[in-house]
Amino acid sequence: MIDTRLWGKSAGLEKPYPLMGHLVDTAMVAGAVWDGALTVVQHAAVAEALGVAMAEARRLVMFWAGLHDIGKILPRFQDMAAQDRPAHCAFLSEETYAHDRERDSQAEKIRHECATSRALPQLLAALGYPTAGRPARLLLTQVAQLLGGHHGRYPLGVEPQDLRDPLRRLPELGIGGWADQRREHVAALHGVLGRPEAPVARAMPVELAVVVAGVVIVSDWLASQDHVVSAQQAAADEIGGLRTPQSLLAHAKRASEAAPALVRDAGLGRASFRRHGFAGLFPEIARPHPLQVSIEAGLPGAVSGPGVLLVTAPPGEGKTEAALYAATVMGAACGSGGLFFALPTQATANQMYDRVVGFARRNLLDSAQVTLLHGSADLNERYAEPSPNDDGVEPRVLSDHDGGLRESAEVSVVASRWLRLRGRGILAPIAVGTVDQALMGVLPLKRNALRHLGLSGKTVVVDEAHAYDAYTHALLLRLLVWLGAMGVPVVLLSATLTGETAAGLVEAYLSGAGREPGSYRLPPPAYPGWLYADARSGSLTAPEEPVGSVRARRLSVDVLPVTHTYDATAPDGRLAALIRELHGVTAEGGCAAVICTTVAEAQRTYEALRDHYREHYGPAYAGWDDRSTDDAARQDAEAGPRLRLLHARFPARRRAAITAEAESWFGRIDKEGIRRPEPPRGTVLVSTQVIEQSLDLDFDLIVSDLAPMALLLQRAGRVWRHSEPGPSRPAWCREPRLAVLAPVGDDGRLSVPAAWGDVYAPSLLQRTLELMERRKSDPVRVPEDVQQLIDEVYAPEFTSTDPDALMKRDIKRLTDDMARRGLAGMVMLPPPAMVGSLHQLTTSDADEDLVATRLGAETVQLLPVFYDSEGKRWLDEACTIPFPERGSRNDGRFTRVEIRALLGHVVPLAHGPWRQACAEANDPPASWRREPRLARLVLLPHRIVAGDGLAGAVLGDYTLTLTHSLGLVISRAQKS
DNA sequence: AAGAAAAAAAAA
Ligand SMILES: [Fe+3]
Ligand SMILES: [Fe+3]
Numbered sequence: 001m002i003d004t005r006l007w008g009k010s011a012g013l014e015k016p017y018p019l020m021g022h023l024v025d026t027a028m029v030a031g032a033v034w035d036g037a038l039t040v041v042q043h044a045a046v047a048e049a050l051g052v053a054m055a056e057a058r059r060l061v062m063f064w065a066g067l068h069d070i071g072k073i074l075p076r077f078q079d080m081a082a083q084d085r086p087a088h089c090a091f092l093s094e095e096t097y098a099h100d101r102e103r104d105s106q107a108e109k110i111r112h113e114c115a116t117s118r119a120l121p122q123l124l125a126a127l128g129y130p131t132a133g134r135p136a137r138l139l140l141t142q143v144a145q146l147l148g149g150h151h152g153r154y155p156l157g158v159e160p161q162d163l164r165d166p167l168r169r170l171p172e173l174g175i176g177g178w179a180d181q182r183r184e185h186v187a188a189l190h191g192v193l194g195r196p197e198a199p200v201a202r203a204m205p206v207e208l209a210v211v212v213a214g215v216v217i218v219s220d221w222l223a224s225q226d227h228v229v230s231a232q233q234a235a236a237d238e239i240g241g242l243r244t245p246q247s248l249l250a251h252a253k254r255a256s257e258a259a260p261a262l263v264r265d266a267g268l269g270r271a272s273f274r275r276h277g278f279a280g281l282f283p284e285i286a287r288p289h290p291l292q293v294s295i296e297a298g299l300p301g302a303v304s305g306p307g308v309l310l311v312t313a314p315p316g317e318g319k320t321e322a323a324l325y326a327a328t329v330m331g332a333a334c335g336s337g338g339l340f341f342a343l344p345t346q347a348t349a350n351q352m353y354d355r356v357v358g359f360a361r362r363n364l365l366d367s368a369q370v371t372l373l374h375g376s377a378d379l380n381e382r383y384a385e386p387s388p389n390d391d392g393v394e395p396r397v398l399s400d401h402d403g404g405l406r407e408s409a410e411v412s413v414v415a416s417r418w419l420r421l422r423g424r425g426i427l428a429p430i431a432v433g434t435v436d437q438a439l440m441g442v443l444p445l446k447r448n449a450l451r452h453l454g455l456s457g458k459t460v461v462v463d464e465a466h467a468y469d470a471y472t473h474a475l476l477l478r479l480l481v482w483l484g485a486m487g488v489p490v491v492l493l494s495a496t497l498t499g500e501t502a503a504g505l506v507e508a509y510l511s512g513a514g515r516e517p518g519s520y521r522l523p524p525p526a527y528p529g530w531l532y533a534d535a536r537s538g539s540l541t542a543p544e545e546p547v548g549s550v551r552a553r554r555l556s557v558d559v560l561p562v563t564h565t566y567d568a569t570a571p572d573g574r575l576a577a578l579i580r581e582l583h584g585v586t587a588e589g590g591c592a593a594v595i596c597t598t599v600a601e602a603q604r605t606y607e608a609l610r611d612h613y614r615e616h617y618g619p620a621y622a623g624w625d626d627r628s629t630d631d632a633a634r635q636d637a638e639a640g641p642r643l644r645l646l647h648a649r650f651p652a653r654r655r656a657a658i659t660a661e662a663e664s665w666f667g668r669i670d671k672e673g674i675r676r677p678e679p680p681r682g683t684v685l686v687s688t689q690v691i692e693q694s695l696d697l698d699f700d701l702i703v704s705d706l707a708p709m710a711l712l713l714q715r716a717g718r719v720w721r722h723s724e725p726g727p728s729r730p731a732w733c734r735e736p737r738l739a740v741l742a743p744v745g746d747d748g749r750l751s752v753p754a755a756w757g758d759v760y761a762p763s764l765l766q767r768t769l770e771l772m773e774r775r776k777s778d779p780v781r782v783p784e785d786v787q788q789l790i791d792e793v794y795a796p797e798f799t800s801t802d803p804d805a806l807m808k809r810d811i812k813r814l815t816d817d818m819a820r821r822g823l824a825g826m827v828m829l830p831p832p833a834m835v836g837s838l839h840q841l842t843t844s845d846a847d848e849d850l851v852a853t854r855l856g857a858e859t860v861q862l863l864p865v866f867y868d869s870e871g872k873r874w875l876d877e878a879c880t881i882p883f884p885e886r887g888s889r890n891d892g893r894f895t896r897v898e899i900r901a902l903l904g905h906v907v908p909l910a911h912g913p914w915r916q917a918c919a920e921a922n923d924p925p926a927s928w929r930r931e932p933r934l935a936r937l938v939l940l941p942h943r944i945v946a947g948d949g950l951a952g953a954v955l956g957d958y959t960l961t962l963t964h965s966l967g968l969v970i971s972r973a974q975k976s
Numbered sequence: 977a978a979g980a981a982a983a984a985a986a987a988a
Binding site: 009011150151217220221222223224225226229344345346374375376421422423434435436437439440467468469472597598599600647648688689690692693754755756757758759760852853854856857858859908910912913931932933935936972 | 977978979980981982983984985986987988
């Protein structure tokens with residue numbers, strides 16, 4: 001007989017809720033999660049691993065999920081309510097619950113989830129679960145361990161003796177009534193589920209066990225919601241408690257009837273898309289691009305189950321639509337239940353969210369929620385505060401497979417409140433986010449079972465798969481191993497990859513799927529092109545015909561060897577060369593971008609050009625000043641060029657404004673609100689790598705500092721980017737042209753400026769420079785020549801004019817890469833097949849700071865603050881926006897709108913030596929500490945000096961000053 | 977003396 005005085009939930013309830021009730025509720029919810037959120041393929045995989053039919057697998061998972069809190073039958077746990085509810089807990093002094101509390105370990109206070117993992121093996125063994133063989137490979141120890149992980153971290157595995165008598169190692173579990181009740185509760189739950197028989201199988205593959213663990217956590221959360229517990233409690237009271245098997249069955253029936261709605265309301269579910277050709281999915285695309293046509297022609301015939309598709313193509317060939325199309329084809333072939341679209345940055349994820357929402361609205365067969373997943377998603381207005389319009393369902397017409405009109409349906413894609421809480425968004429049927437959100441699934445982090453569950457039933461698209469450093473790339477490869485093992489279809493989108501890198505991606509996926517390396521042969525990569533690898537057979541499919549391009553062109557690339565100096569009078573100096581290159585723009589008009597390596601250099605280049613033009617066009621020259629309304633009205637070349645600066649070290653709002661202006665000038669001319677500056681007045685944008693990211697800009701000319709080949713080609717993609725319709729080009733500009741300023745020494749050889757630090761590997765710079773010099777003025781044919789250029793830059797054998805220097809630089813680069821891969825190897829999860837114990841999936845000996853998706857110095861968020869003459873603080877130099885000492889809510893906390901506004905003033909800066917000098921003056925007010933996003937801001941106090949302008953924040957030897965046109969400037973005091 | 981980028985908060 002179970003004792004229903006043993007409680008499961010107490011806090012916030014009028015009276016305690018029996019543990020038995022919570023176990024039954026969780027089991028029933030798990031059934032609904034199984035039905036509603038897992039795919040048939042997942043059902044089949046679990047069933048196969050357990051050696052039972054699918055319906056039986058479902059019952060077993062329900063049974064296990066119910067058992068998750070069996071460890072709450074534990075003296076230390078039950079005692080926890082004694083203080084608040086002495087009357088209820090009086091039963092604990094009954095003889096049967098006698099327990100010597102004095103002997104409980106005080107050093108290691110046992111928690112209930114750990115008690116679950118320790119007590120369960122013996123209890124399952126009693127039900128006939130096999131116990132022969134290595135404990136680590138037994139199903140019952142695995143189930144115990146994954147249930148012990150229901151709070152997010154898997155406990156250590158059990159020892160062999162725990163199978164017979166867990167009390168020997170853990171007397172805290174309690175004997176007598178405690179042990180009896182654990183058995184009784186297990187038996188009662190077993191009975192409620194119809195006594196599912198013990199499977200004879202061994203432990204499940206790890207990639208399945210983690211999915212089951214995820215199901216348990218989600219079911220526990222859903223069943224523990226306040227309204228669920230109170231409703232079930234009331235229902236239990238109504239039937240007179242849960243003591244008898246009949247009452248338990250009635251309780252279970254009620255719970256299972258309510259459960260599907262819980263799953264639905266939470267926003268869990270599956271997404272299924274219309275199965276249609278490309279044109280059906282994208283009716284707005286009148287003429288699909290060659291890449292899209294090629295994939296539609298070649299892919300469907302090759303797909304029969306899970307696999308990986310690698311698409312390599314330049315931007316503008318329609319990769320995104322091709323990926324969404326491929327995802328529906330590949331997803332349908334393996335019964336996938338959703339989509340995860342991974343992008344390199346928050347900004348690109350925000351953009352893609354809108355596109356995927358549009359795609360989902362048009363092509364979903366049923367409502368399915370779409371989440372946006374990244375660290376600042378709740379600051380994205382369209383996601384965080386969907387307008388009532390977005391909230392409504394979308395009326396639309398569905399046509400069935402043969403194109404006839406079938407029914408009119410409505411789909412909704414707005415994410416539920418439940419899914420918006422941290423860590424849950426990946427459970428939505430459709431999620432768009434940073435790739436980091438997926439990569440965290442291969443890091444030993446708490447609750448990564450939720451990420452595993454979220455990814456396992458989906459189709460995963462990874463955009464810009466080429467764009468990560470050796471560390472993050474290693475994590476990506478490991479993620480592919482896990483996805484391969486899970487049978488998750490994957491689409492990888494990339495710019496040019498070397499054959500080696502492309503092979504690495506495909507091999508990682510296939511090795512996860514169990515294919516031996518060497519059992520298949522990879523063709524050399526094509527650009528543009530695609531390659532599909534089938535997970536089950538390892539067979540490879542590539543397009544039968546070479547893939548055409550919509551943006552084929554000849555690009556002229558000129559290398560200009562320069563001395564790296566800002567002295568305009570040095571004839572071979574960088575500045576003089578730059579001014580010469582920009583001559584056409586300044587004299588006759590047009591749009592040019594200058595891309596610098598560092599922020600400081602971009603700032604100096606901008607200042608030097610400003611000074612030069614001021615000298616040339618007179619002191620009234622105001623083209624550099626975006627605040628000048630007079631200048632904005634000038635269209636004549638005599639006004640001197642418009643000059644702008646864009647880099648990452650501006651306050652977020654200011655950066656957004658500069659970006660918006662740049663988009664309005666250089667954006668697609670057929671887009672609304674675009675006013676491309678017309679000749680004769682020219683326009684120059686000085687920038688850093690920021691404009692490589694996510695911006696669809698077009699320039700007549702790009703002048704770039706030397707950078708690795710892949711980046712130069714990416715930058716070159718911004719020259720004459722738009723066509724049909726494209727802007728008209730100035731007369732001086734006869735071809736798309738990239739001018740590369742290459743810093744050389746007196747000997748004419750590469751001399752990497754000290755100020756470039758480690759931004760680019762000198763090895764790649766030297767190889768790139770030599771390769772371009774060797775080509776002389778041969779134009780680069782895009783896309784045909786691109787693959788070869790990339791291959792050559794990375795070739796192990798490289799014929800250099802300065803082999804000794806190259807050797808040293810190569811060694812440095814290769815060892816750096818190796819170190820990064822090594823670091824990744826130390827922190828990331830092993831492939832699922834190599835996982836010894838679930839414990840290592842959520843626990844790591846590595847330094848916590850190292851368990852990250854990206855390597856490198858931490859970025860500090862700086863908030864410039866301005867003191868006026870009276871010592872009052874403001875957020876702007878003009879003293880119009882007051883510094884908020886506290887938030888506007890009654891308790892002094894900030895609203896989301898206030899936080900968003902405040903973060904608009906924040907400037908990111910890499911951690912550096914200035915950080916040590918931070919003191920109290922740099923700490924935010926005490927009331928900010930309660931806001932996670934504000935607590936770690938660093939204030940930069942500026943002083944407004946009457947008549948003398950602005951004095952920046954002094955931090956040790958450094959002065960940090962925010963100015964309108966330069967952004968945050970860092971200057972170092974001369975050492976005396 | 978060094979780019980741009982992500983993440984970190986409360987879940988049962
Ligand atoms: Fe628990
Ligand atoms: Fe629980």
